[in-house]
Amino acid sequence: MDQESGAASAGSFISLNEHEQRYYSGLHSLCQADTSGKLSSSKVAELFKASQLPPESLHKVTEVCGAKRLGYFGTPQFYVALKLLAATQSGLPVRLESVTANLPLPRFVGLKNEPEMRYSTVPPGIEGQGAQCGAAPGSVSWTPAERSTFRHLEASVEKKEPWSPPRSPCSSPPRSPLTYRSYPYTKQRNGADAQMTYESKQSSRPIIQLEQHSSPNNYGTKSTVEHPAMARASSAERLAQQGAVDDSEDDPWRITEEQLEYYTNQFKSLQPDLGALILGAVAKNFFTKSKLPIPELSHIWELSDVDRDGALTFSEFCTAFHLIVARKNGYPLPESLPPTLQPGFMQQEEDIPDTPESAEPLIVFEDAEPRPSQMDRSILERIQPSLPTTKQDMKEEPRKQDAGLKRMTTSQDKQTLQLGAFPERPEPPHDLDPQMRTKTRPRSYSSTSIEDAMKKAEEPPTPPPRPQKTHSRASSLDLNKLFQQGTPGIKSGWLPPPPALPPRPSTSQVSHFINTSEKTPQNKVQQPNFADFSHFREEEESSVKPEEQGLRSRFGPSTEDLTNASKQEVIGVCHSQAPQKPVRRKYHPESQSQETAPPPAMSFPPPSKPAQKLLSRQKREIQMAIRKNKETNAVLTRLNSELQQQLKVVHQERVTLESQLELLRPLAST
């Protein structure tokens, strides 16, 4: 930043010392200068608000630095404004002359990104020390060790430090409890990080790396003061070792080992086979439990379902889960999938731990940069309200023990639930020791992570039954149409029951009557008794006409009762009556009850008919029974053909749909 040395405003040349340079450059990057050098006015406004100066002073500052005249904040104006803010905070009047004084760095409260954190309460003395470490005197109880650590870190790994601005999700998406706990700490941390980042920025190292590192660091810092220090140290060391390509640790979008384990377990709870897909409906129910708003879940789905198939593979699931966790921790959702979250990445991680990380940070930065700075402030605000301290406490403990360990996502019991932790993870996943893990996880989880974790643990309950529209047709075809078409047909078939003959069953036949009442009216067995039975049957039918279906029901259950020939006929009829079985059964008891009623009535008719008359009558009855049987057969045949036709139609539809699907598939892939 060449402008640092010469921030000219209204012709005055402002000289900045080293610390100021760094700080201001960090703030400058925070404010998202566009290509023409103008700073985002909203960011600047936020920064100004964070300085906790009265609005009048801010206006004055704006005016004095020349931004008001220009209408925008250019870099010189910005720097002058920062100086003026510092001056005002120190009590000096807001005038150009003030900026020439040797001022402390301006303090910004609530500014997630870097500068404020560190500088928030940094007295000038600290600055001299390279307070960049972020010794925020007030809020953070930085131990001297931390400070020294930070300095050390700075020296070793400038980039590593989580610089605030690029911290993409940083501020907010605490790795869960950690962040909450140490919100004030984190601020300081961020300050320290910011300092570091500033330094790193100035270094030749790509800022991107810095950002990446910083962001995870930020997460870490939030959780515990000590831990972040450690983490930074570790991360810094690692960076130094790795050549600063190890952005993975700091990258909030990188899935750590513990997170991976957790995701795996969750996936298994939904779908035991890791190689199979989780359907969209199942995933929807699962992720809805996270209580994120539906549009956000929709966006997450869009990001994670890479192959656009409406289902999630394991890697897609991890991506989605990770995004959800990040979101719950306050990280804003990216517009596009970060490289570290892409499905192929996880495998890369396992195979080539180092190289992918080195390559990806750069990319991630590009994506993350614009977002983090925006998000940081909002995230901070968001995080603040909901920070349980339990997790933080837990994390603190292991952290304390981890003094020298790198920050690794911790796999503490409760922390396993905290998925958001992206603290620098050891490059080879298998290198993660439990110790390391516990240590490195600190910053990741937001306070809500525990709750989320619990929820997520409970999440995969069996999804509620989904309405299956596609099946409606089938159901309608099978049941509705059948009933609609079948029953009328059958009813019509049964409609012409034999005319009501005077019931003349012999007493001997009464017993049969009950049995045969269930028989089909068309059972014209050649047996002589059958005719009498048919009498009964006819009478019953006439009396029970409305219960034609009941007759049919008789067919089903009454096969045993029939005589041989009639049995065969009945069986034949019963098969055709299969769809009607439930109806039949219902009628069965009714018919039985009714049948029992008539028989006693029928028993009364004079059994003493002349034999000859009986014979002729039997003949007639047999003929009628034959006719009825034929009619029934015709009806059933018709019904059968109709059903066959419907079946064909359904088949055709199915084939059509399948062909459509086939056609659409190549389209979807293009």
Next chain:
Amino acid sequence: MAVCIAVIAKENYPLYIRSVPTQNELKFHYTVHTSLDVVEEKISAVGKSLGDQRELYLGLLYPTEDYKMFRKLHNSFTDVMCNPFHNPGDTIQSKAFDGIVSGMMVQTG
């Protein structure tokens, strides 16, 4: 290239409609609805064959230049539909869909 893009639901309400703001939006909305009449007319002419529906849509557009556009739009539309979090009657809120539509709209700078 396109001045107005709209996705109309079965119930004749727009799930998504966007036009280049410099133009008369209302006029475009009317045009969209009249174009629906054309579509309906063509549908009724084709018959009940379900398989032709898709071809019908592809063929309705001027197949030369707009084919790609429609295909892109249709692809992104199916992506939106595949999203389990999307309720079929809702307006389309997908950012990816918006992005694609914006890419297809007339770039008036």
